[in-house]
Amino acid sequence: MRIGVFICHCGSNIGGTVDCAKVAEIARGFPDVVYADDPMYTCAEPGQAAIEAAIHEHRLDGVVVASCTPRMHEPTFRRTVERAGLNRYMFEMANIREHVSWIGRDKEANTNKAAELVRLAVEKLRNNKPLAAKSFDVTKKVLVIGGGVAGIQAALDCADGGVPVILVEREATIGGKMAKLDKTFPTVDCSACILGPKMVDVAQHPNITLYAYSEVEDISGYVGNFTVKIRKRATYVDWSKCTGCGACTEKCPSKKTPDAFNEFTGPTTAITIAFPQAIPKKAVINAAHCRQFVKGKCGVCAKICPTGAISYDMQDEIVTEEVGSIVAATGYDLMDWTVYEEYGGGRYPDVITSLQYERIMSASGPTGGHIVRPSDGREPQKVVFIQCVGSRDRSVGRPYCSGFCCMYTAKQAVLTKDHIPNSQSYVFYMDIRAPGKMYDEFTRRAVEEYGTEYIRGRVSSIYPDGNGQYVVMGVDTLLGEPVEIRADLVVLAVGIEASKGSPQLAEKLRISYDHYGFFMESHVKLKPVETNTAGVFLAGVCQGAKDIPASVAQGSAAAAKVLALFARDKLESDPQIAQVDIRRCVNCGKCIRCCPFGAIKEVEIRGEGKAQVIETVCQGCGLCTATCPQGAIQLSHATDNQILAEVNALCQC
């Protein structure tokens, strides 16, 4: 075998603490190595050209590059050797940046360790075999999970690109959190007016199938060929008959049902249509509060419905869909702010969340758009906004910034003044984070044109003064003094958390999630939409806090990724998969039970049961190879012999 070795300087990243020329010199002494060099930037065009030239000139049949992490450039160099006529698996990478130069300063020790890692890679390469990828068909259909603005955008863009879309929404209507907002910053345009048309587009698009009031039950398969089970929860209303006339909601006698869409700011009926622009505009029965279910008799809605759509004995239904790609856009929830006992812990009726305030301001909300106090229905004169409630607060386990609260607080202060001209708003803030286009100008307008009083500091406690007002004890750190405000209404800018059930969904999707339940992108800067599971993409706040423009942009980005994936008719499977040596297999079935992907099945060969790997399903995780008591399963490109060769190389000295 003729092996070429390239020790990359990576500018000063590696060259600064590793003697690359010396490592190349040592590498020349390794078996089968016929050529070694130490280029400045191996991944740059001249560096790749040098590899190609060396392959031709020295008739190399294998290449080792010692540089950064394989997650960064292994695909790059595999393409390089392929261009020069080698099989892409006749390439090995030694990570001498993240594993050597970045973590130690002792140049001599670093140089030795780099040489050891190169020795490892050379020994592995000597045992490598050319591998060939197989190709398989793609189901050109996408599942979008979550019908908020990010999911809507992803669904519409995919559908416009000609791809059939399955859109699954947990609530009875799509629209997500944006549908609950009154106005949007920094233009103060009506949220329902700009989101409504998009929601209608979803309902009318021939390429979109909408499953509202449904959840993803189970996902199996792999990129190009996912099988998804969707649970359509029982609405007790036959949506094929329901016309959304609303007669049932008017007559329903259970008028004290908690209203989740209005953030529990007012009661609703047990049979409801969330809001006038709801998509789909269909009624849903809340069985926990419906008299028919609780007391066993009522049936008013069934009597009143002109189309006979009410069906009290409806059951959940499971539907199965085949898709090639999945976009997760599950959004967020507000954190449980009642842990703040110093703010009343939820006991004071006029201390409310910002989302409740949106519903109170909204014309479709419980007060018809009149700002009034929940306790007595009076117009508030002094409104205090408190930012960072459950954001940037380690003591409640939420150290991150929720990103958009600074902006919506400014917007709510502006709208308060618009609604009640003689009102005065106060905003307690720590920092104003307004880095978007026209954002900072907007927060300045809140101060300069609307007279909002911004007070730099947190609030230590809130308590009722006994005369219907609340005493807000805060601090003005710029003044260096504690301050006290008597407020009629207190609005808390409650921080966000990943939506309920995010970790469970991540496990179904086999994607990573962070400490707080937000889904992990493949690369925080360069692959913000991809996940580590091929064919699964992210959009919106489920990946991390972001505002509406960023969520829409990521929705479109996810759609672009889906369309790029579906531009090909066939996908290549990774040949780094498990293979069964049927002579050694005793059909014990352990591999079948341990495989997390269901990629191993039992087949009969010459009358004997044997394990067989389904090549397109196997992800190459290696669990079965470690489990097999007979050593009958080998993982291509990480065989026992290849791993032992590396261990031997390391244990020589």
Add this chain to the structure above:
Amino acid sequence: MNDAINLSRMRDAAFTAEVEAQSGQNVSTCYQCGNCTAGCPAGFVYDRQVNQIMRGVQLGLKDEVLNSRSIWMCLSCSTCSLRCPNNIDVAAVMETLRHMARKEGRVAVPKVEKFWFSFLDTVRAFGRTYEIGTMALYMMRSLRLFTDLDLAPEALKKKKLGFRPHVIPGGADAVARIMQRYKERAKREGVRP
């Protein structure tokens, strides 16, 4: 010329490190939200607010911090520690600063120190607190002979003040031994007892 604080000259990183080591708190996590000040019940008699003391510690402004009256007026109620969003035990930092100030022989509010000694003397003598004794000692030490005297009748009426100390059998000696041990250690380490 203005009298700005010259940070390049006055910054004492060793002081910050010392406060962190003794208090066990990482003061760099303080982002100056001011919640400690907002909830402080004694802030009205402070010359610098709690968050300003924390800022002084962050910047290493040793004299500003150790000479302040605030660290002596602190009630050790720990509301600041409870409310801190970064889980800093601010009260422990204040306590540390008092120790450091005493070690250096600078006590910005000597009356507070005198009260403490009056309290501790009665505890040493009787094994537990003795209010009238504490009051009498404090009045003598501080020469504030009529301080809070108007409260006495009310307190006596409600039996909050006893004329005779409660002595715990054997307890007084045990407490005195603890204090003796501390005194000896303080002497060894060259700390003002």
